[in-house]
Structure formats: structure tokens, C-alpha cells
Amino acid sequence: MVDPIELNDALERVSAFLDGGDLAGAVDYLRTLHPADSAEILAELEPEEQASIVDRLQVGELAEVFEQLDEDEMAEVAQHLDVEMLADVLDEMEPDMAADLLGELEPEQAAEVLEQMEEPEDVASLMTFAPDTAGGIMTSPPPSLRRFWTVAEATSFLRKHYEEEEDFFYLYVLDRHARLIGLVNLKSIILAGPEQTVEEIMTRNVISVRASADQEEVAQLLQRYDLVSLPVVDEEERLIGIVTIDDVIDVIEEEATEDIYRLAQMSPDSEIYSPIPEAVRNRLPWLVVNLGTAFMASAVVSLFEGTIAQAAVLAAFMPIVAGQGGNAGTQTMTIMVRSLALKEIEPRDTLWALWHEARVGIINGLTVGVLVALIAWFWQGNPYLGLVIGLAMLGNLIVAAIAGVIVPMVLKSLRIDPALASSIFVTTCTDITGFMLFLGLATYFLYYLL
């Protein structure tokens, strides 16, 4: 029984060995850990500590470490290896992970390493696919079965070819043109008699994807059909790879992160550890675009400068109307964007959603409007000020609901990611209508506000 270790404790132990100059002790300790944990610890160490540990690891151990790291960490650790060693390690790695690692190197370095590899073919062919497609996340296909084999033949084939394979769960059956015609799960092999044929125990209804399919589509298929892996085929239905569930989990997290960052108006590629110039590039353009829309709101306000000059108290209430509108609009927009991403709703549901959100907007608008009106009245001692801000609030929350539905739906219909640009349009709508309504009504009732 292994309890998952506390990574921080383990990291401290390794650091203690290293600080005491006991490099061998550190390496021996790392060897007692699960490869996922020792890799994680290695990635957390300082570059020179990494270098000295990497120096002491065998090729097979290094391959295992790289298979557990994410792409940035791979690149970092790879720096400590020379081209020949790197080529040896890559030969030992799962082809999809090897391709990921090569993708992190400088193009010339990657070419050099590929040249030094003993079996570069699988990796090189995986590297030809776009990274966010089925081809980009798949690994090379495992040795496959033929349908006329008996279970006994299949078993001895597996003994021969699968001793070295990672954990696997399905076997694939190909015809003589290498086209995928069936799937055998390991359970059926164990339960079948030795003289039964592969054809008798295989499932013919194999769900597969093309290599060019978007990784999001792959994730949805695996989820919809509760699969742990999905075969990838070319235009002739030939099996060219396998996508496994662990890659798909990464895709699901990645897509969620991208939506979160887009909703917060920054580049979906943002990372906390980005170097400063990259972090600035990931955020500054969005601030500048927002500046443009902020000046539109500002222009609206400046139309009412005369009113404000007479009743400066209005300026104090401006942030409340705009802020509440922005918050309500963000709520509606966010639930729309996420429900679109999870396919819980589609553009054809726009009318239904409008009616649903408008009612929520009216109820929230009435509640918040009355509340704000009362506070404004008692604070400033003027019921008309309460009336003006209350009405503006109600109106703005209804606009927020409508914009919060329509903007993501329109973007989705135009095949633009609704997470990408919804925030900016929705808050522009609520800012502008909020100020218009509030300052417009205030101008109309100005006599009573003075």
C-alpha cells in the first residue's frame, strides 16, 4: 500500500541530501519514489542541482522522468543533456512524449537530435501533425491483431510484442490494408477459449477520429462514449495512432483554462511563469482594446458634463450603476459561455435564453434598484435621486441580461469563441446604457435634484 507522498516533504529531503553534498543519497532516495513524484521533484530543483542529478541517471530512468513532465519542464531538464544522450533517451520514450519534447527544442537542435536517434520514424511522423489536433496528441499505434487469428495465436503474438508496452486496455484489429475493422478488449481475450477467433470476440463498432480532428472534439467523443482511448485513422481508415485518456484530461483542463483566461480578457496562453515581456504581450493588448471602449463610455458621460457640473453628487453614483450592470452582465455572459462550451445550450436556444435571463434581470433589477433607491434617498436626503438611480439600475440590469445572452450567441454563430470577446462587448453595453440612463434621467429630473 502506497500513500501518495507529500511532495513538499520529499523535496525538502532531496534538498537536504544535496545541501549535505550527498548526491548519491539524493539519487537513491529519488529512485524509491514513484516516477511521477521524482520527476516533479527534479523539475522543482535549481538548474545546477538538476544537472548534477540528471548526470547520474540511466537512459531508461531519464526517459521515465521526461514522460512525467509537462512541456516547459521537459525543455528545462533537456538542457542538461548533450545531443547523443538526448537521442538515446528519446529512443526509449513513448513516441508521443518524445515528439512533444522535440517540439520544445530549437528547430536546429531538434533536427540534430532526430538524426542521432536509432528509430526516429515514429516520432518524426507524429511531429507532422498540428499540436491541437487528434494527430498532435496521439501516440503511435500498438502492434495490431488480424481477424482470422485464434485467441491462442493472439496471445502468443502479445507475449512477443507487448512485453515492453505500457499499460494498454484495448487491442485493435486491422485488415490487410491496415484499415481498422475491430476492437478487442483484454477481458474478452481472457474469457475466450483458445480456439475462438479474434473475429468472434471483436467489437465491430469502433468509434474513431481523423487525425485532423480538433482535440476538443476528441475529448468530447471520449467523454460521450466513456472510452479510455480512441483510435485515430487517416483518410483511408488506416489506423495511424491512439489517443489515450490521460492526454484528453490535459486537453479538458487546458480548454477550461483557456476559457477562464479569455473571460478575464487575457491571452489563453497566459502562464503564471511567463517571462515578463511575454506576460506583457499576453495582457497589454487587451487593456488597450478596453481603453477604446472605456473612452466610448467616457464620451457618453461627457455629453452630460453640464448636468454633472450642477449636481456633482451624480458623479458619486456613476460607479454604482455601471458596476452593477457590469456584474450582472458578466453573470449572464459567463453562464452562457460555459454552457456553450459544455454543449448544454446552442445558438438555436437564443430566444429561450433571452426570456429566461430577462426575467432574472427584471427580478434582480427591481430588488437592487429599490435597494439602491432607498440608500441614495436616505444618504443624500433626496427621493428623486433615489428614483433616478433606481430606474437606471433596473434598466441597466435588463440590458445586461439581453447583452449577456446575445453577445455570446452571436459570436458562437459566427464561429468565434464566445469566451474570446464576450466580456468586452457586454461591459461596453452595460457601461454605455448605464451612464445614458442614469445621466439622461438625471438631466430630465435635474430641477428636483438640486
Add this chain to the structure above:
Amino acid sequence: MVDPIELNDALERVSAFLDGGDLAGAVDYLRTLHPADSAEILAELEPEEQASIVDRLQVGELAEVFEQLDEDEMAEVAQHLDVEMLADVLDEMEPDMAADLLGELEPEQAAEVLEQMEEPEDVASLMTFAPDTAGGIMTSPPPSLRRFWTVAEATSFLRKHYEEEEDFFYLYVLDRHARLIGLVNLKSIILAGPEQTVEEIMTRNVISVRASADQEEVAQLLQRYDLVSLPVVDEEERLIGIVTIDDVIDVIEEEATEDIYRLAQMSPDSEIYSPIPEAVRNRLPWLVVNLGTAFMASAVVSLFEGTIAQAAVLAAFMPIVAGQGGNAGTQTMTIMVRSLALKEIEPRDTLWALWHEARVGIINGLTVGVLVALIAWFWQGNPYLGLVIGLAMLGNLIVAAIAGVIVPMVLKSLRIDPALASSIFVTTCTDITGFMLFLGLATYFLYYLL
């Protein structure tokens, strides 16, 4: 080869059958589809259409349908079944899904159905665990192996007990106290000789969790160690259940959705299809809390009413300072919250993050500040106005960076979900400092602004 069907097309075909009064045709067509697809289509139909189709399905087919539906949909379809039928269907279902379905019924109805079931034990015991724990998402343990069995014995045991089991990937080995002592993957059974013992081919380092572990922890373990299922044990290390990867994917999506909704300041339980009163409950309280902080910003502005009365143009620039501060703060806060959720960063990295984000804030603040200053100068013809707003912008973007780091880190250290409350604190900071800086500087330079 099965291409995943277009659900909308299939739905239209079923509707066409039903509109033509051909119920048998609709049912026959649904039977040709993958259970995941026919269940999805059933869930999309009108209640009376659902009732008439459900009426024609066999117990086993219904069990399969329910296993594919999410919890809301289960409850909806279950309405069409009487207690006895429902009990029969539940007997056929995987215990974890059956427990989920029962959890959706009214307590009395659930008790009645449990009483009618032939084998209620597994399901009833699963229902005792909190829904968001390992116990709440696990299913009953499969029949397990003993370590002294030979592979031949294990195989005949599997033939006897596993014919009916769903797809499975690992077998578990228990000692005579039902304690988990090892794991055998199916590959090793196939590759082993018939006379080898289970002990020889089993892995002893089995990673497991307690039933009370949070579902998020379960998801992290499966991801960290690239597993497709995880055994769940009680305090005596006895195997009491299995969590499979498909449940974990649901957890990962659910947790991402919760964070997205919390960042948008609404209840994490929000759903696009919530009835209106629930939707209002999920959002209104957050608007009211925000109203409180908006009034704080408003109080700051009202301190400067005298300044605004003399230079009403300032009111037009207020939304720009606050808006940009809010956007920049949201960027930093969002990347912090997401990186904390993905364990890419921890509270002990606070100083590093402050220094990193402060530099980004200074660069963005200088750029946006100069830009705003130039626009304000040329628009209003007054360089001092440009100076005031530019300085306020720079200051506010630095504050935004600091608040964006500190607020989530402090919440995390206090064991409060940073996604829950970060937005409100960060925007309150940026609103208040934004207005303070801008209107304070304007008051200082008032002579030059008139």
C-alpha cells in the same frame, strides 16, 4: 467503423417518427444507436414523448439509458416509471449510477424504491457517502483475487464472475481480511504462464484513497499517476470501492465550472436551466454584496464633489481609471486563482509572484498611462489633465497587480477558495485607489485643470 452520429439529425428523425405516430419506428431506430446517443436523444424529447418511449423499453435497455444520463436528466426520465419498474431497472444498473439516481428522487420515494429492489445492499451502502467525496463517486468493488491463486485459477474465477462486468482494466488482490494488498493488470494475466501465482505478477505499490477524501484530491491522484481507476479503502485498508476515470473527468469539468462561476461572482451551482427563483438565488446575493463595495467607492468619489463641481470633465474620465484598474486586477487575480487550482503555485510563492506581477503592472501602467494621458490631452486640450489621469492610471495598475496577487494568496492561506471572493476584494481595491488617486491628484492640480 462507426462515425459518431450528428445528434441533431438523429433527434429530428426520432421526432419525425413520433409526429407520424410511428412509435415502434422511433424505438427501433433508437435501438440502432449507441446507448450514449439514444439516451441523449431521449433526454431531449418532450415529457409525453419520453413517457411513450420509456413504456416500450425493456428493463435492461432502461438501465443502459439511465447509466448514460446526467443526474437532472435521470430524475426527469425516472418520473415516467412506477416504483416496481424503477426498482427492477436499478437492480440492473451499476451501483454508483443507481445510487446517483436514487439521490435525485424525493427521500420517501427513494426509500420505497430501495425496499422493492432485489439487491439493495450495494446501492444503499454507496448512498451513505457525501456526494463530493471518493465514497460519493465510487462504485462497488469488483470480485477480487487472492495472492496464492495461480493464473489458471484466476482465469477461471474471472470466467465465472466477470462475464457480466462492464469493461474493467485492473484486478485487485485482497488478503483474508479483505485488505487491499496488490493490483494485477489484465496485460500481466495474458502474458503470464498458467502456473504463475497472482503474487508473482501483482504490483504491490497500489495507490489508493480513503472514502472520505475530497473528489478533487481523487482527480489529482489519477492525473498525477496517470491511472484509469483508483481503489477506495476504509480505515482498515479494506477495499470498499473503485473510482473510475469517467467519473473523474466529470469532477474535473465540474471543478472548472465552479471556479469560472465563482470568478464571475455567482453561485458555483448555477446552471443555465435553473428555474427562475433558483437563478435569482444564485446571483442576487452577490449583486447585493457588490452593491456594498460599490457604495464604498461611491463614498470616496463624494469626498471630491467640490472638485468635480468645478471641473465636471473629471467625471468623464472616472470610468477609465476604474475600468482599467479593474481589468488589470482581474487579469492578475485570474491567473493566480487558476494557477493555485492547478497547483502550479502556492502561498509560499507570494513574494516571487508579487515581484513578477508588479513588474508587469509597471510596464502596462506606463504604457496605458502614457496613452491615456496623450488622448486626454488632445481631446480636452489640457496637458495637466493628461498628467493627472496618466499618473492615476500607473498607480492604479500597480495596486491592481499587488491586490491581484495578495488577495487570492491570503484567501488560500485561510483555506477559503480563492475563486470565491477574490473578484470582489480586488475590484474594491482598484475602484477605491483609482478614484482616490485620480480625484486626489485632480484636486491638487485643480488650478491647472480649470
